[in-house]
Amino acid sequence: MDVKQHQKFLIPDKSYASIAKRDITRIAEAQGFSASEVGKVNIVVSEMASNLVKHVPKGGELLVRTIEKTGIEIICLDNGEGMRDPVRMQEDGVSTFGSAGEGLGAIKRQSDVFDLFTQPEIGTIILSRIYKAGKYDQRAQQAKRHELGYIMVAKPNETMCGDGLAVIENGPELYLLALDGLGHGSNAHEASRQASEVFNTSPLLPPDQMLRNIHEKIKRTRGAVGFMAGISGNTQKMTYCGIGNIAGKLFSADGSMAGQGYKNIISYNGILGHNIPNTLSNQALDWGRNRMLIVHSDGIKSRWDLHKYPSLNRHLATTTAALVYKEYCRQTDDTLVVVCKGKA
Template sequence: MYVKQHQKYAVPDKSYASMAKRDISRMAEAQGFSASEVGKVNIVVSELTSNLMKHVPEGGELLVRPLGKDGLEIICLDNGEGMRDPSRMQEDGVSTYGSAGEGLGAIKRQSDEFDLFSQAGVGTIILSRIFKAGKYNARTAQDANHELGYVLVAKPHETLCGDNLAVIEKGPELYLLALDGLGHGENAYEAAQLAAKVFNTSPILPPDKSLRHIHEQIRRTRGAVGFVANISGATQSLSYCGIGNIAGKLYSADGVWTGSGYKNIISYNGILGHNIPNTTSNQQLEWGRQKLLILHSDGIKSRWELTKYPALVRHHAAVIAALLYKEYSRQTDDTMVVVCKGKF
C-alpha cells in the first residue's frame, strides 16, 4: 500500500479556517466524492474549525490525507485546556460555550470512523474519517488483526515530505517499512519514494534482506534510513531490522502504565543507498493483543513517554500518533510517527 502524506492547515483565526475548508473540499472532490459527500466533509471541517475558534485562543491545526481512493482522514489538534468529561461533551445539547452544543455530535454523525482524546492541560485530538457511500465496512475494520495509524508531515514551509511509509497486509500478516530520506525537500522525497516503491513491488523478504535489497536499488539517490518489520498475527511475533536513526518502542499495555512495559527498538548504523553493515540480522519480539509498536523519524524528540497520558492506549492508533506529533514534534524537519496496535 502506498501511503499519502498529511497536508497541514494551521488555523489561528477565521480567515485561515475558510481557506482550510476550501482546500479540503477540493481534496474531497479530487477523491471523487459526490456533492453530498463533500457536504459531509464541509460540515466536519466547519465544526472543527468553529470549535477551535471558540475554545482555543491560539487556534490549532488540521492534518488531512486521502485514505486510498475512497476516503479522507481529518485530524484536529489543539493545545487548549482539554475537556473534563470528553464522553459527555459528545452529546448533543452539551456545551461549555453557551452554544447549541451540537458541534461534536455533528462531527461524529458525519464520520464513518470517529475518535476523540482529551486531557486536562494537554488539549484535544479529534479523528474523523469519511468514506464514499458503500466503501466503508465497519465489520471489516473491527475484525482486522492490526490497527495502523500515522502522521506524515513535511517540514514547515516545504511541500514534499522526505519521510515515508509503506505497508503490505496479507491476512494476519503485516509488513511495514518506515523511512527517512536524508535531509528534507525534493531530494529526500525522491529517495524515500523510491525506497517505498521497491518495497511495495518486490517479493516479500525477511526484514534484513528487504533493507539490503532497498539499499542496492536506491544507490543513485541521496539515501535514507529505514526500518522494516514483519508483524505476524498467526505466530504472534514481531521480526524487525533497522538501519539508521528510525527510533521507537514496543509497548505492552499490561506494564506500560507502571513505567516498565516497553522495549527500545535498536537499529544498525548506516545509510541505505550509501553504506550499511556487511552483516545484519533480525530481532525477534513477542506480539499480540495489548502490544503497541511506535516508530518515528528524528522529526520527533527522542525523549517522550506515554505514561503522561493514561487513557491514550484505548484510542485509535492514528490518535496516538497525532498526540506524539502534537507534543513532541521538533518542527525543524519532516515528521513521521507510525503506530501499529495489536487489537486490545
C-alpha cells in the same frame, strides 16, 4: 495499503478557517465525492475550525489525507485546556461557550469513523474519517489482526515529505517499512519513494535482507534511513531490523515487559544507499493483543513518554500517532509517526 502524506492547515484565528474549508473541499471533490458527501466534509471542517477559534487562544491545526480513492481523514489538534467530561460534551445542546452546542455531535454524526482524545492541560484530538457511500466496510476492519495508523507531515514550508511509509497486509501477516530520506524536500522524497517502490515490488524477504536489497537499489538517490518489521498474527512474533536514526518503542499494555512496560527498538548505524554494516541480523520480540509498536523519524523529539496519557490505549492507532506528533514534533523537519497495535 495506499499511503499518503497529511496536508497541514494551521488555524491561528477565524480568518484562516474559510481558507482551510475551501482547500479541503477541493481535496474531497478531487476524490470524486458526491455533493452530499462534500457537504459532510464541510460540516466536519467547519465545526472543527469553529471549536479551535472559540476554545483555543493560540488556535490549532487540521491534518488531512486521502484514503485510497474511497475516503478522507481529517484530524483536529489543539493544545487547549482539554475537556473534563468528553462524553457529555458530545451531546447536542451542551456547550461551554454559550453556543448551540452541536459541534462534537455534528462531527460524530457525519463521520464513518470518529475518535476523540482529550485530557485536561494536554488538549484535544478529534479524528474523523468520511467515505464514499458503501465504501467503508466496518466488518472487514474489525476482522483485521492488526490496526495500523500514522501521521506523515512535510517540514514547514515544504510541500513534499521526505519521510516515507510502505505497508503490505497479507491476512494475519503485516509488513511495514518506515523511512526518512536524508534532508528534506524533493530529493529526500525521491529517496523514500524509490525505497518504498523496491519494498512494494520485491518478493517479501526478512527485514535484514529487504534492507540490504533496498540499499543496493537506491544508490543513485540521496539515501535514507529505514526500519522494517514483519509482524505475524500467527506466530505472535515481531521480527525487525533498522538502519539509521529511525527510533521506536514496543509497548506492553499489560505491563509484562521489564522496566517501564516498553522495549526500545535498536537500529544499526548507516545510511541506505550509501553505507551499511557488512553484517545485519534481525531481532525478534513477542507480539499479541497487548502490544503496540511506535516508530518515528527524527522529526519527533528523542525523549517522549506515553505514561502521562493513561487513557490513550483505548483510542485508535492514528489518534495515538497524532498525540505523539502534537506533543513531541520538532517542527524543523519532516515528521513520521507510525503506530501498530495487536488486536488478537
